[in-house]
Amino acid sequence: MIKFYETELAGRKLSIETGKFANQANGSVTVRYGDTMVMTNVTAAKEADDSVDFFPLSVEFEEKMYSVGKIPGSFNRREGKPSESSILVSRAIDRPVRPLFPHDFKNGVTIVNTVLSDDQDNSPEVCAQIGTSAALSISDIPWGGPTAAVQVGLVDGKIIINPNEKEAKLSDMKLTVAGTEEQITMIECGAKEVDNDTMYEAIVTAHEEIKKICKFIADIKAEIGKEKFEYKSYSVDEEYYKAVKDTLYDEMYEAVKETDKIKREENVEAVTEKIKALAVEMWGENAEEEHAFDIATAVHDIEKECVRKIILSEKIRPDGRKIDEIRPLYAEAGLIPRVHGSGLFSRGQTQVLSIATLGTKSDSQMLDEIDLSKTEKRYMHQYNFPGYSVGDARPSRGPGRREIGHGALAEKALVPVLPSVDEFPYTIRVVSEVLESNGSTSQASICGSTLALMDAGVPIKKPVAGISCGLITDDENPDNYVVLTDIQDIEDFFGDMDFKVGGTKDGITAIQVDIKLGGLSYEVIKQALERTKIARDNIIDNYILKAIPAPREDVSEYAPKIVTMHIDKDKIKDVIGAGGKVINKIIEQTGVQIDIDDDGRVDIYSTDKTNCEKAARIVYGITREIVAGEVYEGIVTRIMNFGAFVDIGGGREGLLHISKISKEHIEKVEDVLAIGDEVVVKVSDIDSQGRINLNMKDLEKSDKESK
Numbered sequence: 001m002i003k004f005y006e007t008e009l010a011g012r013k014l015s016i017e018t019g020k021f022a023n024q025a026n027g028s029v030t031v032r033y034g035d036t037m038v039m040t041n042v043t044a045a046k047e048a049d050d051s052v053d054f055f056p057l058s059v060e061f062e063e064k065m066y067s068v069g070k071i072p073g074s075f076n077r078r079e080g081k082p083s084e085s086s087i088l089v090s091r092a093i094d095r096p097v098r099p100l101f102p103h104d105f106k107n108g109v110t111i112v113n114t115v116l117s118d119d120q121d122n123s124p125e126v127c128a129q130i131g132t133s134a135a136l137s138i139s140d141i142p143w144g145g146p147t148a149a150v151q152v153g154l155v156d157g158k159i160i161i162n163p164n165e166k167e168a169k170l171s172d173m174k175l176t177v178a179g180t181e182e183q184i185t186m187i188e189c190g191a192k193e194v195d196n197d198t199m200y201e202a203i204v205t206a207h208e209e210i211k212k213i214c215k216f217i218a219d220i221k222a223e224i225g226k227e228k229f230e231y232k233s234y235s236v237d238e239e240y241y242k243a244v245k246d247t248l249y250d251e252m253y254e255a256v257k258e259t260d261k262i263k264r265e266e267n268v269e270a271v272t273e274k275i276k277a278l279a280v281e282m283w284g285e286n287a288e289e290e291h292a293f294d295i296a297t298a299v300h301d302i303e304k305e306c307v308r309k310i311i312l313s314e315k316i317r318p319d320g321r322k323i324d325e326i327r328p329l330y331a332e333a334g335l336i337p338r339v340h341g342s343g344l345f346s347r348g349q350t351q352v353l354s355i356a357t358l359g360t361k362s363d364s365q366m367l368d369e370i371d372l373s374k375t376e377k378r379y380m381h382q383y384n385f386p387g388y389s390v391g392d393a394r395p396s397r398g399p400g401r402r403e404i405g406h407g408a409l410a411e412k413a414l415v416p417v418l419p420s421v422d423e424f425p426y427t428i429r430v431v432s433e434v435l436e437s438n439g440s441t442s443q444a445s446i447c448g449s450t451l452a453l454m455d456a457g458v459p460i461k462k463p464v465a466g467i468s469c470g471l472i473t474d475d476e477n478p479d480n481y482v483v484l485t486d487i488q489d490i491e492d493f494f495g496d497m498d499f500k501v502g503g504t505k506d507g508i509t510a511i512q513v514d515i516k517l518g519g520l521s522y523e524v525i526k527q528a529l530e531r532t533k534i535a536r537d538n539i540i541d542n543y544i545l546k547a548i549p550a551p552r553e554d555v556s557e558y559a560p561k562i563v564t565m566h567i568d569k570d571k572i573k574d575v576i577g578a579g580g581k582v583i584n585k586i587i588e589q590t591g592v593q594i595d596i597d598d599d600g601r602v603d604i605y606s607t608d609k610t611n612c613e614k615a616a617r618i619v620y621g622i623t624r625e626i627v628a629g630e631v632y633e634g635i636v637t638r639i640m641n642f643g644a645f646v647d648i649g650g651g652r653e654g655l656l657h658i659s660k661i662s663k664e665h666i667e668k669v670e671d672v673l674a675i676g677d678e679v680v681v682k683v684s685d686i687d688s689q690g691r692i693n694l695n696m697k698d699l700e701k702s703d704k705e706s707k
Contacts, residue, residue, distance in 0.1 A: 003224055007216045009033065009150070009209065010161040012122065016134050016220065027139025027226075031131040035119035037067075040131030041112050044141045048106035048232050053296050056108040057098055061089040061128055063370045067118045073368040084404055085369050089125045091405050093132050096178035096185035099516050100144035104233040109141060118370045121164040123151050129178055134217050140226040144518070147185055148213035149178035152202045154194065159205050165373065175199075175511075177206035181214040183519020190412035193462075193507030196529045203525060236297040240282055244275055244298045253306045256490065259319040261349050261438045262391070264490070272299050304494040311472045311482050311491075318490055319348075326467075326486040326535055331447065331547035333455040340559040341458070343451020343547075348488060349438035354448035356430050356456040358559040360605045361595040363427040379418055380429045381411035383445055389437040405512075406442035407432070410466070413446045413502030413510035414453070417461040424459060425562055425603050426555075439488040440468045442512075446502045447539060454548045457555040462504040465539040469528040471497035473517060483524060485531045497524070501532035505540055560593070560605040563612040569600045571623040582622065582651065590615040621649025626692060628683050631699065636677045644673050646681055646694055654692030656681060663697045 002019040015032045022028040025041040049056065063086045065072045065079060074080050082090070093113065101109070113128035129149035136143045153163030153171035163171055173191035177184060184207060191199070248271055255267035279287040279295050288295065307318055315323060327348030336342035341356035365377040383406040387394035399407070410432060418428070430452055432445035443466030450463045470487035473496050474480035484491055492498050496517045502510040508529075513520070555561070567575065575596065576583045583594055592606040592615045602619055606612045626632075626648065634646040634654075643657040656679075658669055666672055673679070681694040 003220075005216070005220050007213070009213065012162070014130070014213075016130075016217075018134075018138065018224070025135075025139075026141050027135035027137075029131050029134045029138070030116075031127040031134070033127050034122035035117055036122040036124050036127055037115075037117040038124050038127035038131050039114045039116055040128060040135045041114075042132070042135040042139050042141060043110050044139075044229075045108040048234065049108060050293075052106065053293055055098070055101060055106055057094065057101070057111070058109070059090045059094040059097075059111045059132075060113065061086045061093060061125070062112065062114045064115050065368075065370065067115045067124075068120070068370045068372055070370075073366075083367075083369055084408065085367075085371065087401050087404050088408050089128065091401060092125065092176060092178075092186065092188050093129055095514055096129075096147050096149070097132060097136065097143070097145065099185070099518065100147070100180075102142050102144075102231075104235045105142055105231055106234045107231055111135070115370060120372055123162060124370070125149075125176065126151055126162060129176075130213060130217070133214075134220060137217050137221040138225045140229045142228045142231060145180070146214045146217035146221065147178055147180050148210045148217065149176060149186070150206050150209045150213075151176050152206050154191075154198065154202065157198075159198075159202050161206065161209050169373070173199075173202070175202055175206070177203055177210065179207050179210045179214075180519050181211050181218075183521060184513075184525060185515060185519045187511050187513035187525075189508070189511035190415070191503075191508050191510070192416045193504055193509060195507050196533055199508055199511070200522075200526055200529060204522060234293065234297075236301060237291070237294045240279065240291075240294055241298050241301065243278055243282065244302055247278065248274055249302060249306070252302050253310070256303060256306050256318050257310065257320075261489070264318070268299075268303060275299055275302075307490055307494045308472050311484070312474055312480065315482065317484065317488075319488065323482055324485045324531060324534075326538065327488070329539065329543050331451060331543040333451040333548040338558055340556045341452045341454070341456025341552075343448045343453075343455055345444050345448035345451060345543075346436075347440060347444050347447075347486065349436055350434075350441055350444050350488075351436035352432050352434055352441060352444040352448040354430055354432045354445060354452040356428065356449070356452040356458065358456060358458075358555060359427040359429065360560060360593050361421075361425060361427055361597075361603055362593070363429075378421065378427050379411065379415055380427075381407050381414065381432070381445075381449065382429070383407035383410060383432045383434070383442070385434045385437070385441065389434045389441075406445065409442050409500065409502070409510055409512050410445045410449055413464050413466060414449060414460075416509045417464055417504065418453075419459050419461070425564055426458075426560075428453070428456075428458060437489065439490075439492050440466075440486065440500075442466065443468050443500055443502065446510075447544060450544055451547060454551040456559070457552040459551050462506065463540045463544045464502055464504055464509060465536040465544060466500065466502035466510075467532045467535040467539065468492075468501075469497070469499040469531050470495040471499070471515075471520075471524060471528075481524065483527045483531060485535055497528075499525075499528040499532070501529065501536070503533075503536055505537050558607065560607055561609040561612055563604045563609070563616045565602050565604075565616055565619065567600045567602055567619065567623040569598070572596055572598075572600060574622050575602070575619055586615055586618050589618070594619075618649070622651070624649065626652060626683060626686065628685050631680060631682045634679055634681050634694075636673050636675050636679060639669050639673060639675060641669070644669050646679060648681065648683075648692070648694070652692065654681070654683065654694040656694040656696060660684070660693075660695040660697055663700055 006015045027042045133146045152175040153160040175189040178186035258264035330346040332344045446466030470484040498514040595603045632648040634648040638645040645653045684693040684695045
């Protein structure tokens with residue numbers, strides 16, 4: 001049966017339809033907002049996979065190029081692997097819904113959001129967030145929603161919910177907030193140095209709209225929602241876990257208090273062996289194989305309980321730090337030869353090396369996405385997380401979704417401080433190599449990349465730093481919680497929040513919040529914003545600016561040098577020539593690279609600035625107007641018995657008659673000129689047919705003048 005529901009969001013109609021499409025899915029809805037339309041289908045496996053010890057949730061956001069009337073630009077003209085933008089949206093959808101599945105639920109769940117239509121004014125991401133919540137809510141899949149999400153813009157200081165395309169271009173931030181009726185469940189933001197108070201107000205304003213959509217979905221669920229199916233609970237054996245706690249709790253408590261990560265892991269492994277021995281004692285010699293889940297869960301749960309108790313009860317952290325204390329920091333710039341810029345940033349046992357490379361405008365990344373406002377990227381930030389950074393012996397298989405997400409977050413944090421193309425006409429790529437990991441590598445990559453950019457001579461407006469806050473809550477008393485500044489991996493893994501903030505001393509440029517509980521209160525959000533601001537200022541003043549006080553005045557000797565000039569748009573064809581003949585000849589003669597924009601901007605690149613200047617003179621010669629009476633440099637191209645032809649720029653030749661070469665009598669042109677000679681000539685006149693006549697003798701000084 002087809003059902004149709006309608007409400008209003010930010011002054012525009014939002015509709016949810018179900019029963020028309022994909023009726024074999026556990027839950028299916030189509031969300032329409034303006035002319036943007038997203039179909040969401042959710043399915044669950046009938047049985048859990050006993051071989052996995054995690055909840056197998058898969059979230060997809062499928063960008064279909066037909067949604068914007070485009071044919072994919074790939075070789076086979078079909079959508080291939082997900083674009084980075086679609087991966088980032090998938091991650092943003094995943095984060096608020098994952099914590100609301102039952103903790104003991106292990107049936108595989110797949111969520112597929114297909115963009116059917118995108119009108120560019122109404123966000124398909126928002127539709128997918130709402131569609132995911134609605135489809136899960138009305139399905140028979142166990143889930144604790146509903147949730148909802150909106151985007152927030154800031155135009156001329158005014159907070160705008162779900163800005164349209166025009167407003168988005170003017171906005172000082174792109175903020176996505178998800179939540180339940182009670183709390184915030186996800187924050188993702190890129191901003192142009194927005195202050196804490198404005199950011200907090202935007203989040204609270206977003207939540208007011210989220211509450212309305214959650215109520216809308218809850219009413220739909222109440223009317224047509226299916227009864228949730230029963231599932232096999234994956235909880236640790238109670239008798240076994242009690243035995244573990246009774247005998248090994250104190251040992252685990254002391255094991256996790258080791259300040260060094262490697263030693264702590266060794267301590268935990270020693271306790272783990274004893275937990276396995278208890279299983280063998282209880283279930284026999286095959287216990288490790290037959291009760292692998294119980295053993296792994298017991299290790300996880302008892303370690304988690306110990307870590308959280310240390311923080312909540314003793315108000316200290318596993319490594320002995322105070323609640324608001326940052327690990328030891330280190331910053332260094334310019335440590336790698338030959339590269340264009342490098343920066344090393346360490347925070348405790350987290351260490352990131354960032355490398356900056358400068359390229360030409362043609363090196364920018366071309367985009368083939370449904371967001372038609374984005375056709376290319378001039379700044380690319382990529383993040384690598386090799387196995388050796390955590391002591392794992394595993395081969396590199398290319399970036400996964402986590403790596404793509406962390407690179408995008410660092411990119412988002414740094415874009416607002418980059419110089420414009422007019423100020424710095426380079427394409428910029430930064431690669432962050434995680435050398436050692438103990439939590440907050442994405443934020444360390446922001447700091448390291450600031451150092452690398454400054455070392456590369458990129459005139460960034462201000463330094464940017466990143467820091468993360470964590471959260472430990474009391475399951476029995478929600479009012480008892482601790483916000484942690486600069487979380488390490490164990491606090492992230494067993495904690496309730498990873499609140500990452502990047503920014504300058506003047507404001508926030510990026511936020512990403514992951515949570516593992518039902519939601520965050522306003523007070524926790526405010527406290528996290530305050531803590532990260534204090535930490536950022538400390539990192540910038542005492543470490544980044546001490547390592548490199550300002551961007552280098554010049555780019556590296558190994559980076560391309562640039563000469564920029566502007567020519568008349570009508571002259572572009574002259575510089576390029578038929579089939580690229582002219583521009584290719586310039587490149588061959590000088591060894592440069594040339595980019596020409598449609599507006600007449602010409603960027604000439606070479607590692608040798610002399611070659612850039614030589615090419616610029618050639619381009620200038622091609623595009624300048626030839627005026628009678630003016631003097632030009634030229635090259636002899638042909639010699640005839642009556643004179644010589646001289647190229648005075650851009651292949652435009654003039655005749656230098658034999659009588660105009662010198663004041664002295666000349667029998668043969670070859671006596672004084674040869675092909676390839678560089679000469680200085682004066683344009684005598686240009687006839688009605690555009691033929692140019694040249695003169696050298698008028699520029700020749702007489703013997704008397706020379707004396």
